[in-house]
Amino acid sequence: MKKLNEILLQTDSFSEVVIGNTAIVRAMMESGVRVVTSYPGSPTPEIANAIQSIPAEQRPFYFEFSVNEKVATELAFGAAMNGHTSCVFFKSVGLNVAADSFIQLGFFDIKGGMVVVLGDDPGALSSQNEQDNRHYARMSYIPVFEPASPTEAYQYFKLAVQYSRELQMPVIFRMTTHVCHGKEKVNFGKWDNKPHDTTPRFEKGKTPLIPITTLALEMKRKALEKLNSFSSAIKNASFLQHIINNNSPEKGIITSGATFLSLMDVLSTCAHPPDILKLGITYPLPIDTLAEFLSTHKEVKILEELDDILEKEIKSLCYDRNIQCKLIGKSSIDDWMGEYTPDKVYDILQRTWANLLPEKIFVKQSTHISPPRPPQLCPGCGHRPVFTATRKVLSENDITVADIGCHTLGYLPPHNVGQILLSMGHSTATACGFSLFNTERKVVAFLGDSTFFHAGIPGIVNALFNKHNVTLVVLPNGTTGMTGHQDHPGSGKNFNGETSAITIRQVLEGLGVKNIRETGAYNQSKYAEHLEASINEEGLSVIIAEHPCMLKKTKEQKRGETYKNNKINILQENCDLLLTCISSFACPSFQTEKGKKVWVHEDLCIGDGSCIQTCESKAIKLKKEK
Amino acid sequence: MENPFNIFLIGVGGQGIGLVSEVIARAADAAGIAVHGADTHGLAQRGGSVSSFIRLGDKAYSPMIMRNCAQLVIGLELHEALRGCNEYLIDKGTLLCYDAVWQPLPVRLGLSEAVSIDVIEKECESRNIKLYKVFKDNLPDSIMQNIVVLASLLKYNLIPSLKKENYIIAMKDILPEKSFSLNLSLFEEVLNS
Numbered sequence: 039m040k041k042l043n044e045i046l047l048q049t050d051s052f053s054e055v056v057i058g059n060t061a062i063v064r065a066m067m068e069s070g071v072r073v074v075t076s077y078p079g080s081p082t083p084e085i086a087n088a089i090q091s092i093p094a095e096q097r098p099f100y101f102e103f104s105v106n107e108k109v110a111t112e113l114a115f116g117a118a119m120n121g122h123t124s125c126v127f128f129k130s131v132g133l134n135v136a137a138d139s140f141i142q143l144g145f146f147d148i149k150g151g152m153v154v155v156l157g158d159d160p161g162a163l164s165s166q167n168e169q170d171n172r173h174y175a176r177m178s179y180i181p182v183f184e185p186a187s188p189t190e191a192y193q194y195f196k197l198a199v200q201y202s203r204e205l206q207m208p209v210i211f212r213m214t215t216h217v218c219h220g221k222e223k224v225n226f227g228k229w230d231n232k233p234h235d236t237t238p239r240f241e242k243g244k245t246p247l248i249p250i251t252t253l254a255l256e257m258k259r260k261a262l263e264k265l266n267s268f269s270s271a272i273k274n275a276s277f278l279q280h281i282i283n284n285n286s287p288e289k290g291i292i293t294s295g296a297t298f299l300s301l302m303d304v305l306s307t308c309a310h311p312p313d314i315l316k317l318g319i320t321y322p323l324p325i326d327t328l329a330e331f332l333s334t335h336k337e338v339k340i341l342e343e344l345d346d347i348l349e350k351e352i353k354s355l356c357y358d359r360n361i362q363c364k365l366i367g368k369s370s371i372d373d374w375m376g377e378y379t380p381d382k383v384y385d386i387l388q389r390t391w392a393n394l395l396p397e398k399i400f401v402k403q404s405t406h407i408s409p410p411r412p413p414q415l416c417p418g419c420g421h422r423p424v425f426t427a428t429r430k431v432l433s434e435n436d437i438t439v440a441d442i443g444c445h446t447l448g449y450l451p452p453h454n455v456g457q458i459l460l461s462m463g464h465s466t467a468t469a470c471g472f473s474l475f476n477t478e479r480k481v482v483a484f485l486g487d488s489t490f491f492h493a494g495i496p497g498i499v500n501a502l503f504n505k506h507n508v509t510l511v512v513l514p515n516g517t518t519g520m521t522g523h524q525d526h527p528g529s530g531k532n533f534n535g536e537t538s539a540i541t542i543r544q545v546l547e548g549l550g551v552k553n554i555r556e557t558g559a560y561n562q563s564k565y566a567e568h569l570e571a572s573i574n575e576e577g578l579s580v581i582i583a584e585h586p587c588m589l590k591k592t593k594e595q596k597r598g599e600t601y602k603n604n605k606i607n608i609l610q611e612n613c614d615l616l617l618t619c620i621s622s623f624a625c626p627s628f629q630t631e632k633g634k635k636v637w638v639h640e641d642l643c644i645g646d647g648s649c650i651q652t653c654e655s656k657a658i659k660l661k662k663e664k
Numbered sequence: 665m666e667n668p669f670n671i672f673l674i675g676v677g678g679q680g681i682g683l684v685s686e687v688i689a690r691a692a693d694a695a696g697i698a699v700h701g702a703d704t705h706g707l708a709q710r711g712g713s714v715s716s717f718i719r720l721g722d723k724a725y726s727p728m729i730m731r732n733c734a735q736l737v738i739g740l741e742l743h744e745a746l747r748g749c750n751e752y753l754i755d756k757g758t759l760l761c762y763d764a765v766w767q768p769l770p771v772r773l774g775l776s777e778a779v780s781i782d783v784i785e786k787e788c789e790s791r792n793i794k795l796y797k798v799f800k801d802n803l804p805d806s807i808m809q810n811i812v813v814l815a816s817l818l819k820y821n822l823i824p825s826l827k828k829e830n831y832i833i834a835m836k837d838i839l840p841e842k843s844f845s846l847n848l849s850l851f852e853e854v855l856n857s
Binding site for chain 1: 676677678689690693698699700701702703704710711712713723724725726727728729730731732733743744746747749750753754755764765766767768769770771772773774775776777779783786787790791806836837838839840841844
């Protein structure tokens with residue numbers, strides 16, 4: 039087996055088929071990054087997987103999963119102010135959490151340099167929105183690098199570090215889902231594994247460091263001046279503003295990031311392809327290169343995923359320089375939405391220039407459609423019995439508030455628990471809002487454990503402080519489940535080893551929550567009793583319904599060869615075809631032939647037994663391995 | 665082999681589709697063929713439909729395949745095989761389908777009809793798709809169906825430029841030592857069956 043750590047730790051140059059997330063880890067090593075921080079979130083967690091493959095003592099930088107994105111950003115900032123090149127990475131919406139600190143970064147001379155890696159998610163494939171984080175760059179005067187592929191991610195990252203160090207300014211490194219997860223062979227350079235300078239180089243008093251009153255404006259001026267220096271520095275970096283000359287003075291296309299690859303695919307069958315200007319840095323824009331491209335083409339299409347940021351800036355550039363070029367930007371709401379896949383780019387270009395592209399391949403219409411397959415809670419998941427029992431206790435009219443995590447999936451049928459979702463940690467406070475003027479509809483909020491520590495605590499403090507009347511159900515599973523099982527402050531382990539677990543109960547008690555009830559999540563009757571009591575008392579009540587993540591546990595057991603191959607068995611003679619195992623409990627292991635027979639799928643069942651209590655006919659039995 | 669040669673893989677979260685796709689990508693690389701690809705990550709892995717793109721040849725740029733532009737679809741489960749066929753396969757293309765069923769929620773709740781192998785056969789007939797149906801009984805672990813799929817790709821020469829040694833190097837690269845020999849003997853067994 040080729041071990042990832044052995045691949046990454048080579049000092050000589052090499053090439054390897056990797057995803058973008060892995061490629062930038064080697065780029066971090068080669069460019070001497072010293073501190074890396076993160077909070078897990080798709081599409082970026084595989085960056086940490088690659089880091090984790092390297093044993094801590096061989097890791098050339100410090101890494102931690104911080105408690106949330108804001109904390110991770112602050113950690114990386116502090117380290118960089120002390121002279122250590124740092125990098126923080128998180129998912130698109132993580133930047134909203136980090137924003138309060140992030141927005142200030144441009145104000146400082148960041149000695150070591152600092153790269154903020156964003157995993158943006160056009161198409162909202164694994165996020166609550168598809169926000170275009172290039173807007174943040176303009177609010178914070180921080181430059182944006184946008185690689186299109188794993189190879190570019192590797193190359194651009196090293197440049198990003200270089201510019202960030204030289205100009206002592208933060209840079210944004212914006213990857214999108216298919217840059218993070220795109221796979222190809224990347225040629226890596228040498229790694230000069232030399233010892234690092236650990237001297238704390240923080241300097242007080244040379245430049246303002248406290249942005250209050252007039253100093254804030256002075257610091258803003260500096261951020262703007264640095265942005266100008268950055269513009270000058272990249273002016274002649276043709277590598278970052280790549281022109282593909284197809285001898286087409288009539289038509290040109292300006293694009294960036296993974297959209298460029300979609301475009302190249304679509305144009306591969308085009309007889310007269312337009313010229314292309316592919317931008318590697320989308321803020322600040324390379325004005326002269328753009329002006330030259332625009333003034334040498336009659337019509338230019340701005341092919342821009344998500345919002346019309348380039349479009350507006352390019353239009354204003356044409357006005358300022360009096361460039362007579364027909365600009366074609368977005369023409370419908372759909373152009374603002376979704377990932378610019380090759381299909382989407384084809385459709386857009388078809389609308390832009392009717393006869394440019396050959397017809398799409400025609401296929402015969404399918405006669406059978408496959409039913410959708412929504413994601414589900416895994417077999418053995420502790421959230422499932424909680425949702426099943428919640429449904430029994432609450433009435434149809436009551437309000438359940440979801441938070442972010444695996445338990446969000448409770449909104450799907452048949453549970454339909456967790457009817458509204460805003461953001462990480464919102465649930466308690468949103469529930470409190472629902473409880474105002476409301477005596478007739480009970481309000482119950484749900485919260486996972488990683489999210490509890492991430493952003494869940496302020497809402498709970500507020501519920502106590504302002505004496506709100508809600509029930510919060512905390513569902514600890516010991517890990518950050520949805521993003522691939524990262525440890526959190528309640529796990530008793532951090533990325534680098536053992537640490538004392540912060541227990542949720544103690545936090546709640548410390549805050550002064552009076553009504554705390556606990557049960558194992560599998561125990562439906564106990565949980566139901568707790569919920570009944572909680573919703574009928576005044577103030578904030580918290581139920582902690584815990585069960586370890588069974589996907590993680592089963593994997594660990596299989597790896598350690600301690601997995602017991604227990605299975606659930608349906609005693610067909612007892613089965614009255616009530617179908618509660620399917621229609622209310624809904625473990626994916628239960629299969630049915632049109633409701634006429636129920637059986638257990640051997641590949642799915644893990645023999646956890648959480649389903650046994652749901653069958654009134656007592657037809658579900660545990661079959662232990664002999 | 666056509667350039668690009670597009671392969672769309674589809675299955676259910678938990679079936680281990682990532683392994684099949686990684687082996688194909690590495691086998692292609694070992695054969696000196698340029699490869700691009702991408703897997704679904706994140707949310708969909710929780711028992712949802714998961715897919716993977718692999719594109720072989722130097723005329724591919726994006727890791728993503730356009731709709732109905734794959735020459736080969738690999739389905740690890742019947743419902744997903746049909747979905748993959750409808751969304752990505754060209755007419756007269758090839759479908760390799762592992763004959764397993766993991767019922768999706770609407771089927772279990774009685775809201776939709778299940779997809780049977782008959783349905784897939786009819787669909788393939790109507791669109792002139794070459795269907796390879798594979799299955800192996802009594803696997804020590806259902807995840808090993810992936811090896812059956814890989815061996816079948818070679819057995820029926822469904823990715824024309826890939827040779828046996830390419831597959832084996834790729835499997836050796838990504839499987840832990842102790843499971844490699846077990847998987848290799850299954851691979852050989854299917855190949856010679």
